[in-house]
Amino acid sequence: MAVAVTMVRMKVAILRHSMTGQRGGMVATAGTLGVVLAAGTIYLASLDGDWLAAAYAVWMLGWIIGPVFSGGGDETLRPEYFALLGLPLHRLAAGLLVSAFVGVAPAISLLALSGLTVLGVRQGGLAALVALPAMVVQLAVFVLLSKVAVAVLGIALRSRVGAIGAGLINGAVLAFLGQGWVFAMAFGQGGQIPPLVRYLPSGWGVLAVQGDFAALAAMVVLIALLLAAWAALLNRRAGASRPSARGRRPMRAASAREAVLAKELRTWTRDLVRTHQLTFALAYGVFFAAAPLVLGWTGMLPWAGPIFIVMAASMTSNLYGLDGTAHWLTLMTPGASDVRGRQLAWLVTVAPVAVVLAVTFTAINGGPWPMIIAVTAALLGGGAGMVPLISVYALVPGIDPQRRGGNPLRTSEDDGALTGLAYLMMVLVAATAVPAAVVAALFGWPGVAVGVLTGALCFWGLGVRTERRLAARGPELLDMMRTGRRPASSGMAFKLPEMPKTARTVTITCWSLGAVPLFPQGILAAVFLTNGQLEHSWFLATYMSPGLRWPTAVFMILLGLTMYGLGLWIPARYRKVV
Incomplete structure (x- = not known):
């Protein structure tokens, strides 16, 4: 407990001193977008079907795949910092796990997981009580899956075969996630999410709230297994990598x-x-x-x-x-x-x-x-x-x-x-x-x-x-x-130049979300309309009446271009003022 408390205090101190200037503004903007996504997830808890379980599957994939783009995820406290302290691996892993719950991403994920409480209230009093521990345990599953995935990927990147294999898996998963509408249309039943998603680890919290208490016990067992695996991987990570000593053909360059x-x-x-x-x-x-x-x-x-x-x-x-x-x-x-x-x-x-x-x-x-x-x-x-x-x-x-x-x-x-x-x-x-x-x-x-x-x-x-x-x-x-x-x-x-928080937030939001109306809802939707692909999907234009389909696609393209233009014009305006 003392190790965990010390690491949490270190994490809080580092975050408090680093959330300044442009980085603080970016974190605030990302947090705002995260809250919006979490609110949408909570709304899905009021719908029938497996929409909430499907949303949590997306959150789980985000925790696993996200570190590929963010340089390994949140490593404010790195295992290497504590390698010389002689801490047992299980204590080090437990302390790092507790400190991993401190941050913007875990807080937003916990907010999204409060959808379990909404689902529990709909189910009854006992389900609402079960939802509270299920939220925390489900978040621990997300965090540990992310940590183990990063550790496995780090070890894989020490060999060429591992680097290629990790790239293939990560690219395939992210591509399929980006094309989720395809699989929703192919495997959906009557416009509903296939029940398979509730049996993924991300859906065990939903099962627990719905009365399957074995799912709650399964999450506890999974946490113990992931914690043990992470502790073992931390030992591999702390070791020094051995460079190849194989001879290299000399370069013969003429210029x-x-x-x-x-x-x-x-x-x-x-x-x-x-x-x-x-x-x-x-x-x-x-x-x-x-x-x-x-x-x-x-x-x-x-x-x-x-x-x-x-x-x-x-x-x-x-x-x-x-x-x-x-x-x-x-x-x-x-x-x-x-x-x-x-x-x-x-x-x-x-x-x-x-x-x-x-x-x-x-x-x-x-x-x-x-x-x-x-x-x-x-x-x-x-x-x-x-x-x-x-x-x-x-x-x-x-x-x-x-x-x-x-x-x-x-x-x-x-x-x-x-x-x-x-x-x-x-x-x-x-x-x-x-x-x-x-x-x-x-x-x-x-x-x-x-x-x-x-x-x-x-x-x-x-x-x-x-x-x-x-x-x-x-x-x-x-x-x-x-x-x-x-x-x-x-x-x-x-x-970005110095500008008010509102202008900074609008700028980052435009750059972050401008691709959504421009490419999938605009350009890609126009391609679908051109090829006669009018099945209902997540393209808004396909839901419109025939006379409004093309105007909707064109409007989305113009909206995306406007957002990117606004993202350029606001900084240029304040840069001129300065």
């Missing part, structure tokens, strides 16, 4: 650009974090595009390649930050620039896989060839140009690879900034393909020429801009990489 290209290609093949990221992007693109096959629709298959490119750019958006202080080697060489070499290495790594996916799946579907070729060409050039540019302009200070701890996913101390950078990269890279997609949709094959031209211009022009930025701000960027502190006058293009 500086070839040397950078060879170095980057070796980094892409040897850094297990990058291996995991690219495998994750590949699995996500393939499974996301293949999910509608459950309904017998192959129309999304050709988009596997473009989706892979966008996700690969998103996962590698902090390219320079991953290298850390190694950038001083380039800065110490007068007139040297490694931008073109990095761009070529990114293309060599991503382009062959993307082209194979695009050609193969488009052939299976029988088209549309002009659209897919045009978009793929534009995205490859846009990704090769945007990745180094954004990683320089919005660099997030990373942890030097040789100093990474027992959790290889944690490549930076600023997890929120990394997540925001990944989402920003998705939008910017996708935007580079808009001209080619519009021309291809209107005129067909001329869109391919526009896509090639757009990609070439992005590759060349954004590369030039990156080189100029490095030449002008190289020492400041290196100091940021070395110290981890962002100077007040760093001139980061995507850093």
